[in-house]
Amino acid sequence: MNTQHELEVALGDRRYPIRIGRGLLDQPGALAALVTGRHALVLTDVNVAPHYLAPVQAALRGKQVQTCVLPPGEQEKTLARFAEVMAVLAGMGASRDTTVLALGGGVVGDLAGFAAACWMRGVRFVQLPTTLLAMVDSAVGGKTAVDLPQGKNLVGAFHQPSAVLADVATLDTLPDRELRAGLAEVVKYGALGDAGFFAWLEDQAEALLAREPAALAEAIARCCAHKAAIVARDETEQGERMLLNLGHTFGHAIETEQGYGGLLHGEAVAVGMVLAARLSAELGRAPWPDAARLAALLERLGLPVALPPGLAPDALLDRMRLDKKAVSGALRLVLWRGIGQAEVVDGVTDEAILAVLDA
Structure with a gap:
């Protein structure tokens, strides 16, 4: 069909x-x-x-x-x-x-x-x-x-x-690794604003990996509908659209520090989302079981959930300071209250970020 x-x-x-x-x-x-x-x-x-x-x-x-x-x-x-x-x-x-x-x-x-x-x-x-x-x-x-x-x-x-x-x-004709990298961005939409879609992805993980056409088309349509609604409300990323960067501040730092030759973008975002979820839990903003549930889904989809070896936390933090959400050199991070509840957070200390990167 x-x-x-x-x-x-x-x-x-x-x-x-x-x-x-x-x-x-x-x-x-x-x-x-x-x-x-x-x-x-x-x-x-x-x-x-x-x-x-x-x-x-x-x-x-x-x-x-x-x-x-x-x-x-x-x-x-x-x-x-x-x-x-x-x-x-x-x-x-x-x-x-x-x-x-x-x-x-x-x-x-x-x-x-x-x-x-x-x-x-x-x-x-x-x-x-x-x-x-x-x-x-x-x-x-x-x-x-x-x-x-x-x-x-x-x-x-x-x-x-x-x-x-x-x-x-x-x-x-998409290589398996590229498909899995794309699935990280699919998971992002459930993680940032749609707990029901996140549960649907948990149920459909194997179908998506098997490239079942109906499952892929449904996932793409739901992601596009979510993004289209956010872009319509905030075209130039002055507020709500920042939530679409869940995992990206960490992920972009990883990609840049690796010279754009290590993890694929989606793989880096997967790691970044897990780090953001763990940081949220460490700060007492979100439950630890939700962070574990996110990591478990990403692992089922064949995605990395830990920092690659050889990346220094201090160097990653320096890269994160160039993130486009930063204001006057101060980091703004997309964290969450749990699955489906992302938020933009100011004032997270360097020490808290480094602790998560070190872990």
Whole structure:
């Protein structure tokens, strides 16, 4: 059965659709309708292109289409790669009616979105996510960025896509490790604001790992609906949207300290969520059994729940100080009161954070 879902992100009088289902990339009419001008740039990477670039190119016949195929990996989300994409846009004579299409995972989506935000002060772009992590998180909401050696996503812009097409069939070719990394972001939505969804994930863990289409489509739709509602209320992360960063302050510090070559983003977020839950329990803000329940679900999904060896707590804390939620150098952390009850907390001492990192 081909389960299809259609949602909408509503930002005042601006709206865009999120379509979820199998075979969406094989519908030329639907793809072509998303490119309203003459020019299109398809940004992808060398892992995705052999599988899915051809149908996208075929759907855009009659347009002036350029492709840019990048090496894969978080280490490619740099200002240098951004400059390459801008040079491609300049070389193709891209006008203000250009559409940038992001065909790939979170790295491709973030880089394509940032390029679209900056070319001629902002052109249309479409997210065609091919990883679970991108489908449930980075493709929705308009956060675009590149990394610096000092930290993740420090250079970027808010620039909403015109549409998101999540073709669940692309997950058939996703490596197991990448699927598990995406499931960490799925768990995040239950952990931060939906205890019922968290319980559903506990019940459906094996089905999700087995890539059962109905379970995956349902999980993606529920995550997207949750994020769309939060983004509609807080587009530029002034308040509630910060909750979507549960586990990310710790996780980004881990990724940066490893030089973007160790844990995958979702794996680092899994560790970060466990650290945030343990810190919440140590501070007396949340019950210890909930922290254990979170770690148990993540472990069932094949995700790490402890810091990788060789990372110094002091170095991680220094990385955390560059987190975008920090105010005047003071850390703001997303912690919780228990499953489904995330909150933004100020004033956590360095000593409390270091104690959790040391443990």
